[in-house]
Amino acid sequence: MHDGLPMDKRALLRLEELDAMDEKRLMAPQSLELYRIQMTKAYDKMVRPRAFKEGDLVLVLRRPILGRHHGPKFAPNWEGPYIIKEVYEGGSYKLVDKEGKCSIPPINGRYLKKYYP
Numbered sequence: 001m002h003d004g005l006p007m008d009k010r011a012l013l014r015l016e017e018l019d020a021m022d023e024k025r026l027m028a029p030q031s032l033e034l035y036r037i038q039m040t041k042a043y044d045k046m047v048r049p050r051a052f053k054e055g056d057l058v059l060v061l062r063r064p065i066l067g068r069h070h071g072p073k074f075a076p077n078w079e080g081p082y083i084i085k086e087v088y089e090g091g092s093y094k095l096v097d098k099e100g101k102c103s104i105p106p107i108n109g110r111y112l113k114k115y116y117p
Helices: 007-046
Strands: 057-061 078-087 092-096 112-114
Antiparallel strands (some): 078 092
């Protein structure tokens, strides 16, 4: 494209292209920040905050963190109900079963859902 131009014109065009690249480099972090803000808003719309209090009945998602599940293929994904004994900061809960035994370690609230008898 620049083959038919004299050397001084080529140099000026090259400098203009480099200036344009600097502007694009400066705009990139701004675009990334705007994208991050948009994605945060979209995610926050879909999140359902789960807050439980002591004495609530909850079901626990069966996961490998609770131990290996060796059962039928179509066994339920949730087990319980459990009673919330303690509420820790950061969204963790200590659970006990109906007899008051603490059979599982403290668990994050994202693995719990409210049980309606």
